[in-house]
Amino acid sequence: MRSASSSWAPTTSCRSRSARGRSRPGSRPCSAAGGRTDRRATMRPMLAGLALAARPRRVATVTEIRVCFVDTFALRRATGGGGLEVLVLRRADGGRCPGSWEIVHGTIESGETPVAASLRELREETGYVPERLYNLSRTEAFYQHQSDVLALIPVFAAFVPSSAEPRLSQEHDRAEWLPAAEAAKRVSWPRERRALEDVLSMVGGGDAGLLEDVLRVS
Template sequence: MPESAVVSVDMYVFRTTPEGLKHLLMRRAAGRLYEGSWRMVAGKINDGEQAWQAAVRELWEETGLTPISLFAVPSANHFYEWQTDRLQLIPAFAAEVAGDPQLNEEHDRFEWLQMGDAVRRLAWPEQQRLLRLVDELVREDRVPPSVRIPV
């Protein structure tokens, strides 16, 4: 039977513009895991850290940005990793930010994209589903109060 563990987080970053809601995607740099793929902010949870704290830390480390608002997406990324016989369960968070990212060595490019274009850039179906959910919740002002995280 496969194990399940929560060891990493996904962070969907967005901002409101005159053209509407835009989502931040970053391209993984050469020599990195998932090289050349477009991704949202993601990373490991450190010992003693809560998942939401890891998401905020990863946002800062990968972009230099801090959230204006933050919420736990009321769903999670999940997939089976055959190499480790492990079911990955990844909490998802969303953050509104202002300004452009300052990329670290993990990424070589960024773009702010509307939902349709962003979904087409993401390779993983669960990430596509979660980005659509974030877009819908924010655009329709339906983020449940119970998932909002004070920042």
């Protein structure tokens, strides 16, 4: 039997419940002081997760891939029944890469197809209208670090009249017709050197052979 001095005293939570009367059937018994579960504490991690999920996410920047330029090899048969000759152009002062050698190259304008751009650039940079234009079924690529664009460059080959000399624009100050092997050494851009291998392989005989019906544009 407990003494009066050691009699058990109900906790605050139990006293409050006792004051309200007997517990309802099925209700939870009260816990000891300090042991009551704090529902708000258990909800905090879940609420924090929901807040994190609702936070706007930063979209990662993706490098754009765009068809920007065209490369066009101007070709002719060497006089006296020789092999294929390639026109190379030297960049003039005042523009990009002055003194470098290249083939016909230019930007595709808005609303223009690569074929139309190839014909226009050939006419603007050399004055030539091709007798035959070929799609080499080859695309080069160049990464433009300043604009973060991966530029794709379709490649064409244009057979021009053997007797006509090129009429240069302000972009170039010199032009030379060279045998393919010498042209490969002269051009400054490695991509043009690589593409020249396809030129010789596909149209080096003067046409595209068995692929003529697919590769010939005009």
